[in-house]
Amino acid sequence: MADPPPTRLLEPAALMRIRSLELRARIVVEGFLSGIHRSPYHGFSAEFSEYRQYVPGDDLRHIDWRVYGRSDRYFVKKYEDETNLRCQLLVDGSRSMSYGSTPGLTKHGYAATLAATLAHFLSGQGDAVGVTRFDERIVDYLPARNRPGHLRRLMLSLERPAEGRSTSFGEPLERVAQMHDRRGLFVLLSDFLAPLEELERQLGLLRARGHEVLVFRVLDPRELDFGFDRAARFTGLESGRQQFIDPDRARDGYLERFGEHQEALRGICRRTGIDFVLSPSDRPLDLALYDFLSSRTRRGPDPGRARPNLRRAS
Amino acid sequence: MNFLVPLYLAGALAVAIPIYLHLRRRPPKDSVEFGSLMFLRPTPHPPVKRSRQLENLPLLLLRCLALLLLAGLFARPFLRGGEEELGKGATRTVLLLDTSASMRRDGVWQAALDEASGVIAGLDDADSLAVMAVADAPRMLVDFEDGAGAEAGRRRAIAASALEAVEPGWGGSNLGIGLLAAAEALGDAAVGEESSGTSRVVLVSDLQGGAALGSVAGASWPPGVEVELRAVEAREATNATVTVSPSVDPERPAVRVWNSEDSERESFTLRVGDRVLPAVVPAGESRVFALPGPVPEVSLVGDAHEFDNTLHLSPREPERVTLHFLGEGEPDDSGGLEYYFRRAFGGSDLLEPVFVDDLDEPASVLAVARPLDQAETRAVRAALDKGARVLVVVSSTGMAETLGDLAGTGEVPVVEESGGRYALLEGIDFDDPLLAGFRDPRWRDFTGVHFWRHRVIEAGDFDGARVLARFDNGDPAWLEVPVGRGGLFVMSAGWHPRDSQLALSSKFVPLLYSLFADRVARVGEARQFFVGDALPLEEGDRRVVLPSGERRRAADAPAVRADAPGIYEVEGEFRTRRYAVNLRRSESELKPLEATALESLGVPLAGGGSDPVDGAGTGKRSLRDREAESNQNLWRWAALGLLVLLIVESWTASRSGGSQAIPEGAPS
Numbered sequence: 001m002a003d004p005p006p007t008r009l010l011e012p013a014a015l016m017r018i019r020s021l022e023l024r025a026r027i028v029v030e031g032f033l034s035g036i037h038r039s040p041y042h043g044f045s046a047e048f049s050e051y052r053q054y055v056p057g058d059d060l061r062h063i064d065w066r067v068y069g070r071s072d073r074y075f076v077k078k079y080e081d082e083t084n085l086r087c088q089l090l091v092d093g094s095r096s097m098s099y100g101s102t103p104g105l106t107k108h109g110y111a112a113t114l115a116a117t118l119a120h121f122l123s124g125q126g127d128a129v130g131v132t133r134f135d136e137r138i139v140d141y142l143p144a145r146n147r148p149g150h151l152r153r154l155m156l157s158l159e160r161p162a163e164g165r166s167t168s169f170g171e172p173l174e175r176v177a178q179m180h181d182r183r184g185l186f187v188l189l190s191d192f193l194a195p196l197e198e199l200e201r202q203l204g205l206l207r208a209r210g211h212e213v214l215v216f217r218v219l220d221p222r223e224l225d226f227g228f229d230r231a232a233r234f235t236g237l238e239s240g241r242q243q244f245i246d247p248d249r250a251r252d253g254y255l256e257r258f259g260e261h262q263e264a265l266r267g268i269c270r271r272t273g274i275d276f277v278l279s280p281s282d283r284p285l286d287l288a289l290y291d292f293l294s295s296r297t298r299r300g301p302d303p304g305r306a307r308p309n310l311r312r313a314s
Numbered sequence: 315m316n317f318l319v320p321l322y323l324a325g326a327l328a329v330a331i332p333i334y335l336h337l338r339r340r341p342p343k344d345s346v347e348f349g350s351l352m353f354l355r356p357t358p359h360p361p362v363k364r365s366r367q368l369e370n371l372p373l374l375l376l377r378c379l380a381l382l383l384l385a386g387l388f389a390r391p392f393l394r395g396g397e398e399e400l401g402k403g404a405t406r407t408v409l410l411l412d413t414s415a416s417m418r419r420d421g422v423w424q425a426a427l428d429e430a431s432g433v434i435a436g437l438d439d440a441d442s443l444a445v446m447a448v449a450d451a452p453r454m455l456v457d458f459e460d461g462a463g464a465e466a467g468r469r470r471a472i473a474a475s476a477l478e479a480v481e482p483g484w485g486g487s488n489l490g491i492g493l494l495a496a497a498e499a500l501g502d503a504a505v506g507e508e509s510s511g512t513s514r515v516v517l518v519s520d521l522q523g524g525a526a527l528g529s530v531a532g533a534s535w536p537p538g539v540e541v542e543l544r545a546v547e548a549r550e551a552t553n554a555t556v557t558v559s560p561s562v563d564p565e566r567p568a569v570r571v572w573n574s575e576d577s578e579r580e581s582f583t584l585r586v587g588d589r590v591l592p593a594v595v596p597a598g599e600s601r602v603f604a605l606p607g608p609v610p611e612v613s614l615v616g617d618a619h620e621f622d623n624t625l626h627l628s629p630r631e632p633e634r635v636t637l638h639f640l641g642e643g644e645p646d647d648s649g650g651l652e653y654y655f656r657r658a659f660g661g662s663d664l665l666e667p668v669f670v671d672d673l674d675e676p677a678s679v680l681a682v683a684r685p686l687d688q689a690e691t692r693a694v695r696a697a698l699d700k701g702a703r704v705l706v707v708v709s710s711t712g713m714a715e716t717l718g719d720l721a722g723t724g725e726v727p728v729v730e731e732s733g734g735r736y737a738l739l740e741g742i743d744f745d746d747p748l749l750a751g752f753r754d755p756r757w758r759d760f761t762g763v764h765f766w767r768h769r770v771i772e773a774g775d776f777d778g779a780r781v782l783a784r785f786d787n788g789d790p791a792w793l794e795v796p797v798g799r800g801g802l803f804v805m806s807a808g809w810h811p812r813d814s815q816l817a818l819s820s821k822f823v824p825l826l827y828s829l830f831a832d833r834v835a836r837v838g839e840a841r842q843f844f845v846g847d848a849l850p851l852e853e854g855d856r857r858v859v860l861p862s863g864e865r866r867r868a869a870d871a872p873a874v875r876a877d878a879p880g881i882y883e884v885e886g887e888f889r890t891r892r893y894a895v896n897l898r899r900s901e902s903e904l905k906p907l908e909a910t911a912l913e914s915l916g917v918p919l920a921g922g923g924s925d926p927v928d929g930a931g932t933g934k935r936s937l938r939d940r941e942a943e944s945n946q947n948l949w950r951w952a953a954l955g956l957l958v959l960l961i962v963e964s965w966t967a968s969r970s971g972g973s974q975a976i977p978e979g980a981p982s
């Protein structure tokens with residue numbers, strides 16, 4: 001399946017000029033929906049659960065004609081994910097996320113917009129969405145719900161600035177795992193610019209509880225290529241530490257260490273069965289949404305979730 | 315070089331700030347923020363010079379100079395001339411004397427006179443003087459020109475005799491207007507004179523907190539004018555006053571007793587007629603007391619200052635109005651016209667109707683609804699000539715002759731109209747004063763009133779007649795016909811059930827009252843006024859009886875200004891109105907005004923206004939320093955220099971800062 005071409009409006013730098021997070025999310029989702037055929041996402045949540053009586057306004061495609069033949073009544077097949085998918089968006093709120101080499105476009109802004117887009121998309125199709133913001137601990141927690149007004153609260157929570165002193169995955173992920181007994185989907189949005197020691201254990205813990213996890217690594221393009229050309233005093237946003245760096249001399253070492261870190265992260269995701277998506281903050285958001293959907297489609301429902309006595313709808 | 319306010323020079327110490335800032339070791343110019351340094355290893359680089367030295371010396375000098383100039387500017391620099399200059403220029407003084415009611419307090423007026431005499435005695439021979447009094451409005455007692463020709467001793471005598479003649483009135487303290495008038499007089503006197511003499515206004519007043527100062531806010535003062543305050547204080551601080559309070563029950567009016575904040579008493583008594591009511595009011599608060607019944611006067615007893623302790627009231631009394639209805643049938647016949655007429659003008663709180671049957675008795679309200687004989691017609695004509703308005707209801711075609719006689723046109727044709735279909739009113743002239751009360755969209759709907767039958771009258775048969783309403787077939791319904799000084803209001807249909815539903819509609823009573831609005835008492839008519847207000851006079855008012863018993867012809871003055879508290883009686887042609895006049899509540903606010911309140915309004919107080927009583931002690935030297943400063947205006951040059959310096963500083967700073975690269979990757 002080829003990537004849909006990004007529209008100019010969906011380029012992050014252009015998109016970030018829209019102040020309202022909610023509006024940004026809507027533009028991405030609607031642009032996405034109008035840009036691709038309906039079928040790619042039609043199938044992924046097709047986990048049949050029960051019948052219900054047809055009411056005018058339901059999609060005719062979902063009427064079960066066999067049931068009609070039997071009972072002479074119209075019934076609609078209801079899909080499990082329509083009500084049962086509970087998605088928790090975990091957004092890194094540490095200060096390193098407030099870095100952005102392009103004016104007006106920070107990693108946190110990108111991550112928040114991506115999270116808002118996912119929330120808008122999922123809530124639009126009837127799924128429950130929640131948000132957890134964390135740095136070294138959980139800063140803000142909104143449980144997964146799907147009710148009027150909840151989306152608005154999510155947006156308000158996502159609009160808060162990233163002010164955390166440092167990033168830690170140990171405690172926040174453990175707490176999140178404890179709080180969620182019912183299986184659900186966790187989307188982790190972070191720059192992962194922190195030691196990874198505890199990450200594997202915590203992600204494994206989430207997986208072991210039956211949750212699905214998807215990791216978006218949001219990075220600034222400068223962090224990927226270290227494209228500075230002038231020697232300067234570099235200040236770490238989280239630590240506040242200052243170092244004199246000559247980019248020409250430091251670049252190779254940086255890229256090497258960064259590559260190692262990235263590989264370690266990918267390795268962790270691979271081992272725990274988690275999809276890893278690298279999202280530079282200049283990458284159009286609808287592509288990120290596409291990644292999300294293709295990950296869901298590719299994986300399909302977990303074997304443990306299928307109900308053998310119910311037929312899967314196509 | 316001298317400074318008017320040398321204290322501000324201490325601000326020059328602020329130059330230490332830029333010096334310190336320039337001494338501080340600055341961070342390296344290129345600074346980049348980055349998400350995380352975890353993948354970076356520091357690059358060895360040459361050590362930063364740690365010794366402290368001043369950076370960017372020209373910029374530092376510019377900044378220090380700007381601060382010094384700013385401090386100098388605030389200190390108001392001036393060049394003091396030789397001592398011989400000091401003697402030059404006579405002082406021009408306006409003595410402004412507060413004559414408001416609060417100056418009537420015990421001892422206050424005498425103290426004010428003493429203070430004023432002191433000012434007059436302290437004048438040099440060359441100084442000129444004017445004396446003004448101010449209460450609600452300023453009043454010139456002695457002009458500059460009055461004393462211009464006289465010798466110095468004579469001038470002082472003129473002013474002193476003017477002081478003896480003046481007495482405190484009952485008005486409010488409008489010190490703002492007084493100060494402006496005094497400043498204006500000084501400004502006028504200074505026109506055409508080159509002398510650099512000082513001008514001052516000496517205000518002798520109790521400076522009560524209730525004084526009106528609004529007019530001085532933002533006013534522009536002539537250059538060089540100063541205001542000296544001479545405050546006189548009363549011995550007793552306690553003051554209580556009594557004012558009218560709204561009351562629901564007209565039979566039980568209410569008064570509010572106010573006690574001042576610094577009052578030492580809280581127990582008073584209210585004397586209402588021959589009854590005495592206790593009134594306990596804590597200091598700084600007010601309480602409402604219901605009176606046993608309508609009374610013309612309430613006195614507060616137990617207060618130190620008597621001037622504001624009497625409240626005059628004009629209780630509403632039903633007004634006697636004589637009415638005469640010339641109609642057919644019995645007054646208690648509900649099918650007749652008079653039955654409804656009598657009920658419309660029934661007795662109430664406002665009205666005590668007296669129905670008369672004799673045309674010899676003058677009637678305020680006169681209505682005709684039957685053919686009149688010769689004598690009656692003559693009597694009604696006489697009333698019309700005197701200015702009466704007569705309501706004529708053409709209840710039958712037989713009234714044609716009477717109508718013609720009253721209008722003075724001879725018999726007019728009147729035809730009965732009864733087409734079998736009811737008529738409605740239309741084209742009502744709500745702009746006419748008689749019907750203006752119905753102009754509001756809420757009241758102007760007359761479509762609910764059906765007219766079963768009416769008489770056809772042509773408006774063209776009368777001279778100057780105006781049709782105020784028509785029926786929907788085009789016939790005039792209501793006509794106004796001027797006759798003599800008065801006029802006829804002609805209705806071509808009656809209000810009784812045989813003719814129409816008018817008497818049963820909600821329009822009937824308001825219509826009759828608006829026709830005779832000037833003859834009967836009105837609801838909502840103001841009867842309480844304050845000293846200084848103009849009392850409303852109406853056309854036909856004959857005379858005004860003042861509280862002092864003096865009678866004034868109303869024709870002499872279009873409006874009567876209330877100069878003193880009390881009951882004013884206005885005798886009109888048909889009724890007598892009683893207006894109660896009292897002191898303004900603000901006149902009872904005696905807490906002395908702070909001089910800073912005047913200063914904050916921009917009044918140029920002498921000696922900084924720190925001690926109003928000791929205003930004279932500021933000395934001529936400081937006065938002349940001020941004058942020299944305001945004439946030389948060196949601070950303007952300092953301000954100009956400061957502006958130039960700041961421009962140069964910005965330019966220099968932008969040049970030296972321009973070499974710095976904008977940091978890459980700055981977080982947003």
